[in-house]
Amino acid sequence: MGKTxxxxxxxxxRLPAGQYLVKCLGGQKTEFYLQGKRGYGKSEKIALMxxxxxxxxxxxxxxxxxxxxxxxxxxxxxxxxxxxxxxxxNRKPTRSRLKEMPLSKFQNKVFRAEVVTVKPKWIxxxxxxxxxxxxxxxxYSRVDILYELIIGDPNT
Numbered sequence: 001m002g003k004t005x006x007x008x009x010x011x012x013x014r015l016p017a018g019q020y021l022v023k024c025l026g027g028q029k030t031e032f033y034l035q036g037k038r039g040y041g042k043s044e045k046i047a048l049m050x051x052x053x054x055x056x057x058x059x060x061x062x063x064x065x066x067x068x069x070x071x072x073x074x075x076x077x078x079x080x081x082x083x084x085x086x087x088x089x090n091r092k093p094t095r096s097r098l099k100e101m102p103l104s105k106f107q108n109k110v111f112r113a114e115v116v117t118v119k120p121k122w123i124x125x126x127x128x129x130x131x132x133x134x135x136x137x138x139x140y141s142r143v144d145i146l147y148e149l150i151i152g153d154p155n156t
Contacts, residue, residue: 020054021113022143027046048064050063090154118142
């Protein structure tokens with residue numbers, strides 16, 4: 001899984017926004033250094049990697065980035081909770097702790113998903129309040145929403 005993320009990060013995929021069938025290749029926790037309005041900071045995220053499995057862009061690899069739960073507790077309104085429940089056959093977990101909601105629940109399952117284009121911005125100005133889009137060649141695509149589980153045993 002790590003190799004897939006590292007490969008994607010070197011050559012970020014860009015394709016038209018829209019709905020696609022995607023297969024989850026796996027997931028991992030990773031740290032990002034982000035530029036925000038108050039400067040740079042480190043953030044832990046969950047990166048799920050997906051592969052387009054049909055159509056013109058078949059084989060393209062795309063990430064989904066989710067907030068990593070604090071202290072192991074997964075809030076019910078979080079994307080991780082919602083998408084994990086979908087991967088679990090639209091059933092809630094018995095307990096909403098990350099150790100009882102493993103990333104492996106997504107592995108090798110096929111979902112109908114929404115892909116969006118990310119347009120990174122520079123944050124500048126004396127008070128870091130001016131946002132300027134980075135050059136278009138730095139735009140990339142990512143999976144934003146998992147609508148439904150298409151193929152895969154929700155009990156695995």
